[in-house]
Amino acid sequence: MYNEIIKLPFQKALSKLNINEEVDIILEFPKNPEHGDLSTNIAMQLAGKLKKQPRQIAQEILDTIEYDKELINKLDIAGAGFINIKFSNKFYSQALKNIYEIGNNFGKSDKGNGIKVNVEYVSVNPTGLLHLGHGRNACIGDTIANLYVWMGYVVTREYYFNNAGNQMNNLAKSIYARYRQQLDNPDFPFPENGYHGDYIKEIANDLINGNSDKLIEENEENLTIIRKFGEKWCFGKIKKTLERMSIHQDVYYNEDSLYSDGKIKDVIDEFKKKQIAYEKDGALWLALSKMGLEDDRVIVKSTGEPTYRLPDIAYHREKFLRGFDLLIDIFGSDHIATVPDVLAGVKALGFGPDKVKVYIHQFVTLTENGEQIKMSKRTGKSYTLDDLLDEVGPDVVRFFLLMRGISTHLEFDLGLAREQSDKNPVFYLQYAHARLCSVFDNAESKGLKLNDDVDFQLLQHETEINLIKQLLTFPDFIELACNKGEPQVLADYLRELAAAFHVFYHDCRILGVGDKLSIARLALAKVTLIAMKNGLTILGISAPTRM
RNA sequence: GGUCCCGUAGCUCAGUUGGAUAGAGCACAGGUUUCCUAAACCUGGGGCCAUAGGUUCGAAUCCUAUCGGGAUCACCA
Numbered sequence: 316m317y318n319e320i321i322k323l324p325f326q327k328a329l330s331k332l333n334i335n336e337e338v339d340i341i342l343e344f345p346k347n348p349e350h351g352d353l354s355t356n357i358a359m360q361l362a363g364k365l366k367k368q369p370r371q372i373a374q375e376i377l378d379t380i381e382y383d384k385e386l387i388n389k390l391d392i393a394g395a396g397f398i399n400i401k402f403s404n405k406f407y408s409q410a411l412k413n414i415y416e417i418g419n420n421f422g423k424s425d426k427g428n429g430i431k432v433n434v435e436y437v438s439v440n441p442t443g444l445l446h447l448g449h450g451r452n453a454c455i456g457d458t459i460a461n462l463y464v465w466m467g468y469v470v471t472r473e474y475y476f477n478n479a480g481n482q483m484n485n486l487a488k489s490i491y492a493r494y495r496q497q498l499d500n501p502d503f504p505f506p507e508n509g510y511h512g513d514y515i516k517e518i519a520n521d522l523i524n525g526n527s528d529k530l531i532e533e534n535e536e537n538l539t540i541i542r543k544f545g546e547k548w549c550f551g552k553i554k555k556t557l558e559r560m561s562i563h564q565d566v567y568y569n570e571d572s573l574y575s576d577g578k579i580k581d582v583i584d585e586f587k588k589k590q591i592a593y594e595k596d597g598a599l600w601l602a603l604s605k606m607g608l609e610d611d612r613v614i615v616k617s618t619g620e621p622t623y624r625l626p627d628i629a630y631h632r633e634k635f636l637r638g639f640d641l642l643i644d645i646f647g648s649d650h651i652a653t654v655p656d657v658l659a660g661v662k663a664l665g666f667g668p669d670k671v672k673v674y675i676h677q678f679v680t681l682t683e684n685g686e687q688i689k690m691s692k693r694t695g696k697s698y699t700l701d702d703l704l705d706e707v708g709p710d711v712v713r714f715f716l717l718m719r720g721i722s723t724h725l726e727f728d729l730g731l732a733r734e735q736s737d738k739n740p741v742f743y744l745q746y747a748h749a750r751l752c753s754v755f756d757n758a759e760s761k762g763l764k765l766n767d768d769v770d771f772q773l774l775q776h777e778t779e780i781n782l783i784k785q786l787l788t789f790p791d792f793i794e795l796a797c798n799k800g801e802p803q804v805l806a807d808y809l810r811e812l813a814a815a816f817h818v819f820y821h822d823c824r825i826l827g828v829g830d831k832l833s834i835a836r837l838a839l840a841k842v843t844l845i846a847m848k849n850g851l852t853i854l855g856i857s858a859p860t861r862m
Numbered sequence: 863g864g865u866c867c868c869g870u871a872g873c874u875c876a877g878u879u880g881g882a883u884a885g886a887g888c889a890c891a892g893g894u895u896u897c898c899u900a901a902a903c904c905u906g907g908g909g910c911c912a913u914a915g916g917u918u919c920g921a922a923u924c925c926u927a928u929c930g931g932g933a934u935c936a937c938c939a
Contacts, residue, residue, distance in 0.1 A: 394882045598937055616937040623939045648933045651866055737901040746901050757898050821903045
């Protein structure tokens with residue numbers, strides 16, 4: 316939008332002045348409205364290179380630059396050498412016309428150009444229920460996937476899991492113990508590192524209901540049946556919880572298939588061929604120290620069993636082989652140590668590390684009245700994501716989990732979340748949407764319909780111009796949120812958009828001000844409605860028509 | 863002890879990648895509705911940007927050290 320109108324004249328002016336230094340023309344939105352609508356620090360950037368005063372360079376640019384005076388009111392120099400740009404209202408009415416004509420797709424982009432992206436998130440093994448931390452991971456992953464879709468990428472949403480190994484056996488033993496305790500022996504010993512959660516008792520109960528005492532003998536065969544039962548039970552719950560938050564994933568990738576399909580062996584062979592794997596003490600080591608990392612690590616234990624690194628590397632390789640151009644991983648901070656190893660391994664296999672983006676989010680703490688609520692697994696009294704969804708509903712959960720930057724610890728304030736009032740920030744956005752819908756309902760009942768014959772130049776009020784300004788940046792914020800992997804960027808933007816709308820709504824009547832003006836304001840309202848709806852959709856939050 | 867994240871208003875957090883007088887929500891004090899939803903709007907108080915140095919025209923932002931909170935460390939995943 317701003318490119319042709321602003322950047323081009325600047326570029327031309329610079330070349331006329333024979334300034335050929337490589338500089339980006341950075342445009343900023345000044346905080347202080349007295350500094351114009353847009354400003355650039357180009358003169359200051361050039362000052363060092365040209366060894367001249369910034370203000371002098373700025374003056375030379377202004378003496379040379381040619382621009383459309385219908386669209387730009389004035390350019391002036393301020394402060395240390397900023398060039399401030401002030402647009403005309405005509406600029407804004409034209410800009411609004413442009414985005415009005417885009418319609419429902421406002422905010423969509425084709426910059427992704429059909430590039431195939433795989434976003435992997437949640438990826439919890441089926442040994443238990445989802446808690447708040449998983450919820451954060453799920454919402455971040457789902458929203459980032461949505462952002463990529465809106466940016467024109469082709470997105471696959473993936474869930475990676477492991478249904479073999481120690482933890483699953485542990486689950487089976489835990490269920491078995493509860494099964495015996497409920498069935499015939501209240502004192503049956505519970506495994507030392509077993510899963511203490513109450514859900515294990517539920518599983519045991521369901522097991523009894525379906526099988527009675529058929530599985531009472533402790534043998535390999537029965538434990539396998541119990542393990543599979545537990546896996547299915549947990550997966551069912553996990554998927555149901557995710558569904559409540561409108562999260563659907565396309566591919567459930569089983570780690571086990573990497574073994575059965577020989578992918579693990581392929582990777583070992585390739586590492587050996589490249590001479591970055593070696594045997595020592597009966598184990599196979601990956602020579603990470605040759606790749607700039609501190610220590611070499613074991614990838615196959617002396618027992619012949621791979622460590623987690625190997626399947627993780629094989630899995631990433633497999634995703635590339637499946638044809639993805641970009642891999643995105645969403646991890647909790649507990650995975651932070653494994654990332655460099657896996658990335659180094661993937662790189663060693665010839666896949667550029669710039670093709671893998673890893674987003675690591677910090678933990679969630681649940682608080683109420685300033686006090687922390689424990690979510691420990693040990694005690695069995697864990698507060699699950701389902702509990703939270705029951706209590707405050709999916710919109711509040713999603714918004715709360717997305718409204719902070721992913722790299723900060725997130726404090727989930729249960730008291731605030733429960734609040735069904737104006738204190739709760741999510742309602743501020745939803746209310747803007749509901750208000751807009753109601754305006755259109757009223758317009759329709761008055762027989763006023765939006766058509767293509769809109770005189771956008773009637774929009775001159777300060778709050779109208781301000782709302783237009785806000786709307787114009789919607790696509791930029793989607794792109795920024797996508798590139799940064801930060802849903803919060805979009806959440807913040809939507810709050811500001813809602814604020815700009817509420818102020819406009821307060822100061823300017825939309826209906827009953829004469830058909831021509833009403834139509835123009837309805838057009839502005841329409842674009843706002845679309846942006847708000849699209850933004851909420853990307854965040855996975857419902858857009859109510861009535862509140 | 864090593865690595866990573868964080869430290870900004872009473873609380874929870876932003877800060878457009880180094881720019882102009884550091885922002886928002888909540889909380890607190892006050893005000894606005896014969897009029898499209900008051901879940902809204904307006905006004906006000908509130909800050910040594912953890913601390914100490916450094917880099918430069920310019921630092922909350924970059925570098926170094928220190929302090930404090932969290933995560934992590936393996937032939938566990």
